[in-house]
Every structure is written in C-alpha cells, then in structure tokens.
Amino acid sequence: MIQHPLISLTEDKTLLGSIAEEYGTPLYIYSGNRIKNNIDRISTALNKHLRKNQIYFAVKANSNPHLISFMRSIYPDLGCDCSSPGELFVSNKTGIPSEKCLYTGNYESSDDLRVALGSGCHINLDDIQSFRRLSKIQVPEEISFRVNPGFGSGRFKEITTGGEKAKFGIPKEKIVEAYELAIAHGVRSFGLHCFTGSGVLDENYFTELIRAVLEISTKVEMSCKITLEYISIGGGYGIPYKDEDKILDIDRVFENIAREFYSVYNKEECPVFCIEPGKYLVGDAGILLARVTGVKESYKNFIGLDAGMETLMRPVLYGAYHRMYKVGEPKATTSLIADITGRICENTDRLAVDRPFPTVAEGDLVAIMDTGAYGFSMAHQFNTRPRPGEILLEGSKASLIRKRETIEDIFNGCDV
Secondary structure, three states: OOOOOOHHHHHOHHHHHHHHHHHOOOEEEEEHHHHHHHHHHHHHHHHHHOOOEEEEEEHHHOOOHHHHHHHHHHOOOOEEEEOOHHHHHHHHHOOOOHHHEEEEOOOOOHHHHHHHHHHOOEEEEOOHHHHHHHHHHOOOOEEEEEEEOOOOOOOOHHHEOOOOOOOOOEEHHHHHHHHHHHHHOOOOEEEEEOOOEOOEOOHHHHHHHHHHHHHHHHHHHHHHOOOOOEEEOOOOEOOOOOOOOOOOOHHHHHHHHHHHHHHHOOOOOOOEEEEOOOHHHHHHHEEEEEEEEEEEEOOOEEEEEOOOOOOOOHHHHHOOOOOEEEOOOOOOOOOEEEEEEOOOOOOOOEEEEEEEEOOOOOOOEEEEEOOOOOOHHHOOOHHHOOOOEEEEEEOOEEEEEEOOOOHHHHOHHHOO
C-alpha cells in the first residue's frame, strides 16, 4: 500500500491549523520539498538516458508564476509548454525566454496565432488549417505539427487526447501533407509533436508511444527530405491518486524510450527529445485545505466543506478520486460512509461519494490530496464564490503566492 508523500504534513495539526487561521480556508498549499523531489527525479532520469533533451512544464496544470519561478530556480533549463496567450504571458513573466516556450494551441483564433508569432516561441500546430491561418499572418522559419497516432491512453476517457475520438492532432495518414504544405510556403526548420493522454501509470505505454512516433518521424523525414530538429511526446506521466495505484518507474520509462530512440537516430546527430510534464511535477505536491462547515444525517450522510466543485473541479468533471484526510488524524479509523460536498447550489457538487471517513465536527480541517495540478487552474466562480488563496510551503515557512479573491474582485470588470 502506498503511503502518500505528504502524509506527515497532514499529521501536523499545529502547522496547518496556524496556516488556516492566518490565511483562511479553502486554501491551496504546495510543498516546495515535494516539487523539488519531483523535478530532481524526472530530470535525473531524462538526462541519464537522453542527452539532448528539453523539459517544458505544462503551464495549464498550474499557472502560478511563483511556482514556475520556484521550479526554474531548481532546474534553470526549464521551459514552458503553453496552450494559450495567457500561459505565454505568465511564462515570460517568470523570466523564461520565448525560445524555451512551446505553444500548442488547438482551433486557434488569428489573435492567438499573432500572439504566438510575436512572442518568438516554438509554434506547434494542431491542424493543417491552422497553418493556413498562420500563413496569412506570417510564415515562420520553424514549425512543428501535432500528430494523432490513431490511439491514446489516459486515466479517464475525458483526458485521453489521442485516437479516433480525440479532438487533437493531425491524423497520422495526413501528417506528411502538413509538412509538404509548410515546405511549399518556405518553412525550413521542423519539429514533431505527439501527446495522447494524461495520468498514465503503465511504463510500457510510453514504449509503445515512442515506437509509433518514430515510425511517423521516419516517414516524414524520408517523404519530405527534411531533418527534424526536435521530437516531443508531450506529458501524461501519471501519479498515484489511490493507495493501491502503482508508482510510475520514470527511470525505466526513459531507459525504454532511449533504447527505441537511439535505434533510429544517431546519439550525436539526433533531434532534441522533449517532454511536457505538468501533473508529475506539481500534482502530489498540492493539498487543498478545507474546513468542515456542517455534518448532515439525511437519507445518506453528508460532510459539508467550505470547498466544493468551484474550488476543485476534477471530481465533478470526470469522476476523479482524491484521497482525503482529517487533519491531525490522517490514519484515524473510519466510522461512517459519507458524501463529501461543498456549498454550491448543484446536486453534482460532490468531492467524494460514499467515502469511508472518520468522525468530524464543524470547524475540523480536512486535507484533500494531490491537488497541485488542475486544482486552482480549474477553479471558478460559480455561485459567485471567490477563488481561494495559494501558499508555497518550504519546511515550516509559509509564503502567500496568491491572495484570496474577494467578492469585489469578481466584479472589478463590471464598472464600465
């Protein structure tokens, strides 16, 4: 059985209690030590097996500029994977240069493309028509295309981004056409991108993926008589969300990938191998700290929190499971079965359904685990609930990295 890496933090009722008193709840707390461990683990494995590489942090996972700056202080070569003009903005705000940013949009507007062009970042296009829109603005010297290899994998079907039902990427049967079009317009430098799903814990899947990508890259290079400058297989490196989940052996993932990669490319003259982890770097480093607002015995039991679907969207969006602990007693014996809910006026507002949980009372603190990725970044203001604050915790030192939103803040743009 896996013990959560931050279980000792949830045992510290004094520390979390004092943070809650000072900054209020609900509150996102990120462990700096855990983020550092995650970056060290993946960068060590990558540099060990693939000499020419680039790590792009997937900004969509968590766009707090303080966290990105913190990660860059640990790994100075860090780049950013961006999927919107806002994510390009925050990447540059942290001091990451545009040449270390990869922009992968989908169904981009002309305004989106102008921002990407103006930034000087690497542009990765999701569709042949995207290149046609781009070429009307300006033809770049370099371009990358995202290929859909015809299959994908993800923890949920909603986060599977490859295959016949995915909205992403150019079908592999049409990928050569995309490069031929770019060449005809004068593009002279190229990359290839493929990202097929998130939260994968099967190391063998990445071997299957790189084999498919290499088959496609070889076809593109031979058909178009070009040499790819970089190849990205995106993110998707999963973390355990349940005690029974296995831990992804990231060293073996890249060892297997390197074996396949160097069977096709020469080690000295190969394309740069790129990855785009998000969840793997920050997911299990985040805790959503919430306070019990009510305990209700109805046709079933309910534990009400001051955090709901507006604070953490993943459970409602695709049935995601998050471990939850009573602060100060994370290993307490469960004494009831309850739905854990928030204050939102929707019956779907459930962070957990039929969850075994210890006895709690109003005012108790609850730690919702593995919320560092797609937690705050998906938070919203439904029911006119302001979004929570964010804290970076280094040892026992808590630093406010985003102020709690106020009701007045929500309406700042309405004074017209």
